Each structure stands twice: as C-alpha cells, then as structure tokens.
Amino acid sequence: MSGCFLLLLALLSATAESQIPHLVCLNPVIQTGVFEDKPFSTDWALVQAHVHQRHLDRWIYAHPLINNHCWPAQLNSTSHVMTEQCNYNLSSVWEHFGRSPDPYAYPEFGSCNAKQLTKQGIQHAQALGKILRKQYVDLHQIIPGTCPEDSVGLECDEAQKNQQTTQNEYYGLCKKRKKKREEREKKREERREERREEKRREEKRREE
Numbered sequence: 001m002s003g004c005f006l007l008l009l010a011l012l013s014a015t016a017e018s019q020i021p022h023l024v025c026l027n028p029v030i031q032t033g034v035f036e037d038k039p040f041s042t043d044w045a046l047v048q049a050h051v052h053q054r055h056l057d058r059w060i061y062a063h064p065l066i067n068n069h070c071w072p073a074q075l076n077s078t079s080h081v082m083t084e085q086c087n088y089n090l091s092s093v094w095e096h097f098g099r100s101p102d103p104y105a106y107p108e109f110g111s112c113n114a115k116q117l118t119k120q121g122i123q124h125a126q127a128l129g130k131i132l133r134k135q136y137v138d139l140h141q142i143i144p145g146t147c148p149e150d151s152v153g154l155e156c157d158e159a160q161k162n163q164q165t166t167q168n169e170y171y172g173l174c175k176k177r178k179k180k181r182e183e184r185e186k187k188r189e190e191r192r193e194e195r196r197e198e199k200r201r202e203e204k205r206r207e208e
Helices: 028-032 080-086 119-139 160-173 175-207
Strands: 004-008 049-053 152-156
Antiparallel strands (some): 004 049
C-alpha cells in the first residue's frame, strides 16, 4: 500500500502553517488540531486504534508523460525556497537515502529528490503526532505517555517520503519519551566526563 500506516496498539493540539509562500496545508486535522469528527461514545471503552494515512507534503514525482516539465509558475527545486525545504538528512531510522538529481531541474542537479518529503511535510507530520498524542494518550489514555515498547506499531513502504512521515509522526506522538532519554544520556555523559577529568588530575599528580 502506498503511504504510511500506524498501528496504535494500546494506544497537542496544534495547527500547522505553511512555510512555503502561497501554499497552505489542506489537511483539516492538521489545520484544526482536532482528530475525531464525532465524540467517542462513553458507553464504549477504546482499547485499540488503527490510523491509516498517506504521506504529507512532498516534492513531485518524475513523470515521463509530461517530459518532466513544470506547469506555469511551478517552483523549481533550484529556487531558494525549495533548497531550504529539501535541505536535511534524507535518511530515516530504517534506511539510508542519498541525493539524486531532480528531473524537473535538468540540466541542473536541483535541491530536491523526486518524491522527497519537504521540511513542511516533516513539520506537519510532527504536528499530527501531537494531535494523536492528545487523542490517544491524554483523552482516551490507552497508552502511557512514555510510549512503552510494544505499545505503538509502525508500518510503511520503502519510499523516503513515507518513512520520514512515519518517523516524524511517531516523534510527535512520543516526543516526551525521547526528551527524557536525551536528558538521561546527557547526565550520563556529564558523569563520564567528570570521571575522565578526575583521572586526568590523578595522572597529573603522579607526574608531579
């Protein structure tokens, strides 16, 4: 299947503005910050949720039928706007993605890979993850806020735009857990540095 699939097994409201001039995200969930269009009945207990979706904002596909020609006023990926939108590490946690020439920028190399998720797409994926956190962690409380192992399942196909959408949506959903992990790692590194400094002082005393 094309796009991304999130399985929230046991399973912040945010709106997203466009970073690209004259373009607006048309996803009503991201625009409003509201995931459900009808309140869940209190007569039922929610124990599992499946969220199916496609990728978010991406660069265009190569298209031989139109000889990879842009329509009038279409942004080229050599523009400074798209250079900024596509300038990030393309690889996901699952797969390495290198740079490839943009057929729409030919004969120039261009700044965007075909089908690459843009930074605006990353921002919107994280915003959607925060909305899911509000829905399934804060409201329905079917997973703990720490996102323990085996509480959230992720599945997507091999395309870069889909892997980055899935990865960043998960980051929005479980960001607090990552932040705490980073804080713990920082403290461990500080303790290691203190031990190294103490060892250096001890070696200096011996030399004296």
